[in-house]
Amino acid sequence: MFDVIVIGGGVVGGLILRELTKYHLNVCLLEKASDVSMGASKANSGIVHAGFDATPNSNKAKFNVLGNEMMEKVTGELGVKFRRNGSLVVAFSAEEIETLKELKARGEQNGVSGLEIISQERLREMEKNISDEALGALYAPTGGIVCPYELTIAAIGNAMDNGAKLETEFEVVKIVKNEECFVLSSSKGKTIEGKIVINAAGLQSGKIAALAGDSGIEIKGRKGEYILLDRESGDFVSHTLFFTPTKLGKGILVTQTEDGNILLGPTAEELENAGTDTSAQGLAFVIEKARKMCKNPPLFNTITSFAGVRAYSSKGDFIIEESKTVKGLIHCAGIESPGLTAAPAIAKFVVETLVGGSLRLIKNENFNGARTPDYFFKNLSTEEKNAIIARDPSYGKIVCRCEQITEGEILRAIRANPPARDIDGVKRRTRSGMGRCQGGFCQPYIAELIAKERGVSLEQVTKCGDGSELIMGVTK
Amino acid sequence: MKKNYDIVIIGGGPAGLAAAVAAYDNGVKDILILEREERLGGILNQCIHNGFGLTRFKESLSGPEYAARFIDEVQKRQIEVCTQTTVLALSKEKQVTVINSAQGVFTVQAKSVVLAMGCRERSRGALNVAGSRPAGIYSAGTAQKYVNIKGYLPGKRVVILGSGDIGLIMARRMTLEGAKVLAVCEIMPYSSGLKRNIAQCLDDFGIPLYLSHTITKIEGEKRVTGVVVSKVDENKRPIAGTEMHFDCDTVLFSVGLIPENELTKMAGIELSPKTRGAVVYQNRETDTDGVFACGNVLQVHDLVDFVSEEAEIAGKAAAQYVLNGAKVREEISVNTGNNISYVLPQKIDRNAGGQVKLFFRVTNTFKNCTITATSGGEVIAKRKKRIAVPGEMETLLLTEKTLAGINDEIVVSLEVDE
Structure with a gap:
């Protein structure tokens, strides 16, 4: 029997899992997909928000600001790339300048440091491609960028290295609570037992709560479409550029990613099914807004477009609490933006306060929080x-030519925790296939390595x- | 591998091979060819169909056979080759930084460099095609690799977007391997492929070609289950109400080739936005003395025979550079006029002497037209065409005598005859 079972292999579940391994606890993570980081943590903006946006005293505000402060430490330990590139909320009218002042005051109330309203002149100095129509901006130097799946995979990998167990393709379809523990059953007929269950199931967290007998969690989904530009255009902007929020919504953002691409998006569309299709209208909206924010966005350098999902609660705030009706069930639900930023703080709170409220936490002296990456091989010195090549010649063989990823890095992704089992899994761990040819040259080679x-x-x-096999037979 | 070479050739495909042989035969023996794959030959290795070499050898060869002829010549001359070696960086000072398993990362100093990296296919992502992102979406070249090199069939019911030559070749290849090719869609009102390929790869197999059509949606969660194809207007915008649905498990993209010039950019060499390759003189020398470019990294060619021809120009010039050093040039620029999408070389050095062949493409399909090169208001070369299409590269020859008589920029244009 496990002490704690975490349902959901996203960034929240992943960082909770890692936090749990800091103590003498027997823990397991259940993920319904074939890999971790397959829901909201697979495709979002990757922004570490400063924290000026959330309503003061909300969970969003509290965990955003705390999470932002924790980001250096957690990414440093996990070897995940993170950079405070600074955020700019750009105003296009006198009215919007007034909104910036409100945002600044709200941010200060939330405890965000360094906020500053900057002039048009300074904005133009900071961002050479900003629209001529932009009048000024709120500058938040603590805003940053991080790759959501890189952080999730690293957190889960590190937790596994410290003894946590991962079960993929375990879709929870039944939860029974007896006197001692919860018994969770999968769609494939497996069962697993645990004393405490943490519901970090993203879009499914309402369903998981209901399975356990708690009907109080209502979760809806929203889809966001993005366009990604080649690293060649990576210096088009250097900060994360937001529109000033209006009654009509936040609009899109234009940002550098931590891997040096430019990301445009997202749209915000109510989700009718679970799909992540892009639409012609959605992508056209992204382009229209990008053109409003910046002069001549280099759309000719588009390398892909995609959509992500985010779960939000009807309460408009993160739900981070023990179930009011089912003891031992802890909800982390409705973790929409700024959930990525908040995740390290949520994990700490959930483990120390909520899990610690039921189980005795004894420090695991053997916990090693460091994860040494070699998957930024490209960035190492000669x-x-x-x-590394002298030790392992496979690092001398470039497989993905666009991103300069070596065979050694790909083999490591397939072997290390949590192991990549398919093409997309290798891609998320190494960036192979994420470049301008989108895997055209390297995919057959990587498929052979996986096989x-x-x-x-x-x-x-x-x-x-399963169901996404690359080929459909042999030739004649 | 040594630390210094007279000539380093980046890429062991058809361009690199021909450049190496030409450089050697023009007096420079200290040559290194760098190739990232396991064997020489480049993309020709997966082009097992025939039709290569008709111009050069007056016979129809398969891709590997065509490559073998040049590989033999390289081996006869004992030119040094380093395979499974990728170039990571190139500097303006002609330092080439490479990586391989045996020697790790190291830098080679060249007196002259020939860029012969070839091109890559544009991907689905670059087109912003709406819909899902399941398995079963391939560039035509990736599908070709699975079929011809690995021996696997990537799908059974196929829709192809783009009627470039690789797409046409793969329509036939997949059909021969038992797949059903339902449609080839082309957003333009004409095919960019060779006429012979449309006849031999589509018409002969009854595969429909939908001109002025594009894929507007890809469906399927895990694997492609279908596509929506729409007719487009003259601005390439889908026309509502023209949607057709195809049930398919595979979509192949053959939507253009892009020269792979990352190293060229890294060295700070000027590129042409029209060709996406380097700006060159007639000897294929870039704006950096001693750095030459040839083959598909310079301009995307229709036939490998022309790649070899261009590479020989560059290889010979690289040898001359090593032997004689940089030249004093007298420069005339060559520009595009009406109905011409690009012209190469972009600059002519009059001091070099000899004739110059201009290569260019037209912007659309034209019937009964005249292509001219003019300079200072005078027509200096001209050619009448019954038909000119973007899919077939055009040429005009400027003789040494013509070049001696002009002083102003040269403009190439096409006009439809009255």
Whole structure:
């Protein structure tokens, strides 16, 4: 029996899992997909928000500001790239300038430091491609960028290295609570027992709550469409540019990503089904807004477009609490933006306060929070690269030419915790296939590496789990 | 591998091979060819169909056979080749930084560099096609690799977007392997592929070609289950109400080739926005003395025979540069006029002497037209065409005598005859 079972392998569940391994607890994470980080944490803006947006005293405000402060430490330990590039909320009218003042006051109330309203002149100095129509901005130097799936995968990998268990393709369809524990059953007939269950199931967190007998969580989904530009245009903007929020919504953002691309988006569309289709209208909206924010966005350098989902609660705030009706069930639900930023603080609070309220927490002296990455091989010095190649020649072989990813990094992604089992899993761990050719050259090669490492045939290798096999037979 | 070479050639495909042989035969023996794949030959290795070499060898060869002819020549001359070696960086000072398993990361100093990195396919992502992102979406070249090199069939019911040559070749190839190719869609009102490929790869197999059509939606969660195809107006915008649905498990994209000039950019060499390759003189020298470019990294060619021809120009010039050093140039620029999308070389050095062949493409399909090169208001070369299409590269020859008589920029244009 596990002490704690976490449902949901997103950034919240992942960081909670890691936090749990700091104590003498037997813990497990359940994920319904074939890999972790497959829901909201797969495709979002990757922004570490400063914290001026949330209503004072809300969970969003509290965990946003705390999470922002924790980001250096957690990403540093996990070897995840993170940078405070600073955020700019851009005003296009006198009315919007007034809104900036309100935002600044709200941010200060939330405890955000360094906020400053800057002039048009200064804005133009900071962002050479900003629209001529932009009049000024709220500058938040503590805003930053991080890759959501990189953080999620690293957190879960580190937790596993410290003894946590991961069960993928475990879709919880039944939860029974007896006197001692919860018994969770999967759609494939597996069962697992745990004393405490943490519901970090994203879009499914309302359903999970209901399965456990708590009907008080109402979760809806929203879809956001994005366009990603080549690293070649990576210096088009350097800060994260937001529109001033209006009654009609927040609009899109234009930002650098931590990997050096430019990201435009997202739209905000109510989700009718679970799909992440893009639409012609959605992408046209993103382009229209990007053109309003900046002069001549380099759309000719588009390398892909995609959509992500985010779950939000009917309460308009994060739900982070023990269930009022089911003891031992802890909800982390409705974690929409700024959830990525808040996640480290949520994890700490959930484990120390909520789990600690039921179980005795004894420090795990053997916990090692460090995860040494070699998957930024490209960024190492020549000496460092050569030392690694001398030890393992597979690092001397470039497989993904656009992103300069080596065979060694791909093999590591397939072998290390949590192991990549398909093309997209390798892609999220290494960036192979994320460049301008979008895997055109390297995919067959990576498929062969996966087949060989996992001891399966090439016909069994998938893009993203069962049903997404790459090929449909052999030639005549 | 040594630390210094007279000539380093980046890329061991058809361009790099021909450049190496030409450089050697023009007097420079100290040459290194760098190739990232396991064997020489480049993309020709997966082009097992025939039709290569008709111009050059007057016979129809397969891609590997065509490559083998040049690989033999390279081996005969004992030119040094380093395979499974990727170039990471190139500097303006002609330092080439490479990586491989045996030697790690190291830098080679060249006196002259020939850029022969080839091109890559535009991907689905670059087009912003709406819909889902399931398995079963491939560029035509990736599908070709699975079929011809790996021996696997990527899908059974196929829709192809783009009627470039690779798409046409793959329509036939997939059909021969038992797949059903339902449609080839082309957003333009004409195909960018060779006429012979449309006849031999589509018409002969009854595969419909939908001109002025594009894919407007891809469906399927895990694997492609279908696509929506719409007719487009003259501005390439989908026309509502013209949607057709195809049930398919595979979509192949053959929507253009992009020269792979990341290293060229890194070295600070000027690129043309029209070709997306380097700006060159007639000897294929870039704006950086001693750095030459040829083949599909310079301009996307229709036939490999022309790649070889261009590479020989660059290889010979690289050898001359090593032997004689940089030249004093007298420069005339070459520009595009009406109905011409690009012209190459972009600059002519009159001091070099000899004739110059201009290569260019037209912007649309034209019937009964005249292509002219003019300078200072005078027509200096001209050619009448019954038909000119963007899919086939055009040429005009400027003789040494013509070049001696002009002083102003040269403009190439096409006018439809009255």
